[in-house]
Amino acid sequence: xxxxxxxxxxxxxxxxxxxxxxxxxxxxxxxxxxxxxxxxxxxxxxxxxxxxxxxxxxxxxxxxxxxxxxxxxxxxxxxxxxxxxxxxxxxxxxxxxxxxxxxxxxxxxx
Numbered sequence: 001x002x003x004x005x006x007x008x009x010x011x012x013x014x015x016x017x018x019x020x021x022x023x024x025x026x027x028x029x030x031x032x033x034x035x036x037x038x039x040x041x042x043x044x045x046x047x048x049x050x051x052x053x054x055x056x057x058x059x060x061x062x063x064x065x066x067x068x069x070x071x072x073x074x075x076x077x078x079x080x081x082x083x084x085x086x087x088x089x090x091x092x093x094x095x096x097x098x099x100x101x102x103x104x105x106x107x108x109x110x
Contacts, residue, residue, distance in 0.1 A: 020081045032058045033102035061106040065089050
């Protein structure tokens, strides 16, 4: 499946992440929700310098959870999900409104 990446000049972090998630996992925007997203304080190189590296989690409507990191792929010279690993939901996450909201957005109950 060919995924189009937004041009760096019109790029938003949300659009970039959506394109990368679709490319990496085939998940469409309504299939998943991001949570615990954190800026890592490091700008991406070149034309992407207005964006920072970020990390967080995604929950899929089937209940899968992954840990991800938005970074730089030097071989392709573009942003990439440099980490995309299955993650186990932690019991303490149930206390987080952000986690519960992400689950609700994809139709998962408590």
